[in-house]
Amino acid sequence: MVDIRPATADDLPAIVALLTDDDLGRGREDARLPLDAGYLAAYDAIAADPNQMLLVADDGGAVVGCLQLTFIPGLTRRGMWRGQIEGVRVARTRRGAGIGRALIERAIAECRARHCGLVQLTTDKTRSRAHAFYASLGFEASHEGMKLAL
């Protein structure tokens, strides 16, 4: 049984390996040890921020999935908080086994616990299987996700 739990610093190499083993991530990540200092600084920023939560799927000590959750206060909708999911990954050899679903369901539960009115994410338009997956969890593709690289 896979356990969904908050990540620790010890999980970082395994998480970066997951980010790298991805069709879009391959060219932009680097899982070699020692890890790029950018990952360590980002982990510290996430760990220090009470509005960030990093979750991993742990199968007997092996990290087989991850996601990041951000809680965002906002004025719209009478001051509604929203939860935002980024960086969802499941190990290539473990896909289709419900691990992604367990991660997202845990993220949704954390958003409910923090009284969020909405959970949101964006997914690259080339990831067509991801769209069907999120739709099966109740997400609606109601918005355009627009990005500007700096």
Added chain:
Amino acid sequence: MVDIRPATADDLPAIVALLTDDDLGRGREDARLPLDAGYLAAYDAIAADPNQMLLVADDGGAVVGCLQLTFIPGLTRRGMWRGQIEGVRVARTRRGAGIGRALIERAIAECRARHCGLVQLTTDKTRSRAHAFYASLGFEASHEGMKLAL
């Protein structure tokens, strides 16, 4: 000349009035005074969080536009920070005069100052004029924006 500046608590009634005077906002916001306590709590949460920034467009003391910017640390792309824009509004009578552009350009500049690698936003698929506006600022509609109401 419209001045783009960080919001203060005194701007809150005017900001909520902008959020209410919107095709999608009309049914979900309430600008009556005293303001709904949800707005006050959200303002306090934003003001207390160094990763949140609320900007207003000020025309001689009148608030004629607003947006919220969130700086999000993340592990993906070697620990890249991203800036996220939410709640962009321009007073109905002042649209088409460059105020939205000035707000977004200021937000992009703030993201550069914080070394973000990406600026992102989602916009409701029914706001077709907004898509062209953001495209003219360099944003690409590369992602599906998926939402789940709780």
